[in-house]
Amino acid sequence: MVLADAGCEVSLWGRRPELVSAINATSTNRDYLPGVTLPSGITATADAATAAAGADIAVFTVSSQVLRACLAEWAPLLGRDTVLVSLMKGVELGTTRRMSEVVAEVTGAGPDRIAVISGPNLAGEIVRRQPAAAVIACPDMSAAQRLQTVCRTRYFRPYTSTDVIGCELGGAVKNVIALAVGIADGMGLGDNTKASLMTRGLAETARLGQALGADPHTIAGLAGMGDLIATCSSPLSRNHTFGAALGRGLTLDEVRAATRQTAEGVTSSEAVLALARCHGVDLPITETVVSVVHGGKPPREAVEALMARSAKRELPLKHDRGPGSPPPSRSAPGPR
Ligand SMILES: NC(=O)c1ccc[n+]([C@@H]2O[C@H](COP(=O)([O-])OP(=O)(O)OC[C@H]3O[C@@H](n4cnc5c(N)ncnc54)[C@H](O)[C@@H]3O)[C@@H](O)[C@H]2O)c1
Numbered sequence: 322m323v324l325a326d327a328g329c330e331v332s333l334w335g336r337r338p339e340l341v342s343a344i345n346a347t348s349t350n351r352d353y354l355p356g357v358t359l360p361s362g363i364t365a366t367a368d369a370a371t372a373a374a375g376a377d378i379a380v381f382t383v384s385s386q387v388l389r390a391c392l393a394e395w396a397p398l399l400g401r402d403t404v405l406v407s408l409m410k411g412v413e414l415g416t417t418r419r420m421s422e423v424v425a426e427v428t429g430a431g432p433d434r435i436a437v438i439s440g441p442n443l444a445g446e447i448v449r450r451q452p453a454a455a456v457i458a459c460p461d462m463s464a465a466q467r468l469q470t471v472c473r474t475r476y477f478r479p480y481t482s483t484d485v486i487g488c489e490l491g492g493a494v495k496n497v498i499a500l501a502v503g504i505a506d507g508m509g510l511g512d513n514t515k516a517s518l519m520t521r522g523l524a525e526t527a528r529l530g531q532a533l534g535a536d537p538h539t540i541a542g543l544a545g546m547g548d549l550i551a552t553c554s555s556p557l558s559r560n561h562t563f564g565a566a567l568g569r570g571l572t573l574d575e576v577r578a579a580t581r582q583t584a585e586g587v588t589s590s591e592a593v594l595a596l597a598r599c600h601g602v603d604l605p606i607t608e609t610v611v612s613v614v615h616g617g618k619p620p621r622e623a624v625e626a627l628m629a630r631s632a633k634r635e636l637p638l639k640h641d642r643g644p645g646s647p648p649p650s651r652s653a654p655g656p657r
């Protein structure tokens with residue numbers, strides 16, 4: 322919708338021919354966006370070769386764990402100059418690869434041709450054309466700027482960045498934290514608990530980001546804090562909704578059967594934890610989410626264990642001016 326509203330000719334691939342025909346006949350997507358009229362300029366097709374033919378940009382948005390298999394089919398259809406864009410917010414289980422890494426591996430495209438779009442972008446609000454901002458990250462700033470131009474509308478405001486790692490981690494980890502906040506909500510816990518989880522969840526993202534080379538400003542920006550706030554606060558978030566059901570006492574299988582929706586954090590929580598362990602980074606909230614979601618730990622026990630962890634400083638040592646710390650140097654620039 323955003324691309325079509327921005328004036329692009331959009332070819333939308335779907336795997337179910339009957340839904341594809343219905344989209345073209347009615348300009349609505351009854352299964353995913355009921356009640357929303359799609360703009361002209363979108364043509365759906367069940368043939369990936371038709372969708373890819375002559376495309377300047379290919380935008381990938383399936384669930385993270387199926388991307389590799391999908392790309393294996395799509396890669397031979399993509400042009401050598403096509404810019405490849407990921408909207409996905411997950412980490413691949415087994416390989417701990419970020420989505421742009423999967424795209425690079427399967428397609429063989431260089432990093433300057435692979436971009437990521439992320440931010441507080443709940444689809445249910447975007448399709449109602451409610452104002453939102455996002456980040457377009459690509460190591461090649463001119464490619465990011467070209468994408469910014471082609472997907473800017475009166476309701477969608479993208480900013481550019483070269484920090485692909487920070488954007489992808491922000492999106493993947495916030496889904497895990499949204500599960501945690503959802504669990505707290507389902508347990509009937511209040512706003513102090515949820516704000517604490519969100520803030521310490523952001524600290525986890527920042528620690529992992531630092532280990533992987535992300536810019537801390539990205540984690541504090543739209544693709545980090547912004548998306549965390551949206552996902553953890555919104556009833557539209559599937560991760561939050563999934564967590565809330567667990568917090569009310571349902572099991573993983575019961576929630577899966579009841580929701581049948583993509584909640585990326587469910588599988589990505591394990592992949593994020595594995596990635597953190599590879600880099601020696603401690604992610605206690607993520608670990609707790611994995612223990613509840615996959616280990617069947619009762620949420621109340623999990624909260625108690627999280628609260629009983631050893632006492633810690635809030636900030637890493639270099640930011641913490643305790644008694645006895647040297648005064649700031651006079652020649653050092655002051656805060657801005
Ligand atoms: N929905 C949002 O608000 C939103 C916003 C920003 C980013 N994202 C991210 O976009 C990604 C996709 O999420 P979504 O909301 O579009 O999910 P979705 O469940 O609404 O849609 C996923 C699509 O992938 C298809 N699919 C599933 N398995 C497939 C397979 N094996 N082969 C081919 N197609 C398959 C499904 O049929 C469906 O059309 C996720 O990583 C999510 O985090 C979602």
Ligand SMILES: O=P(O)(O)OC[C@H](O)CO
Pocket residue numbers: 410440441442443444496499548551552557558559560561583584585
């Ligand atoms: O519905 P969720 O939980 O996948 O969240 C959707 C988007 O990622 C919010 O930006």
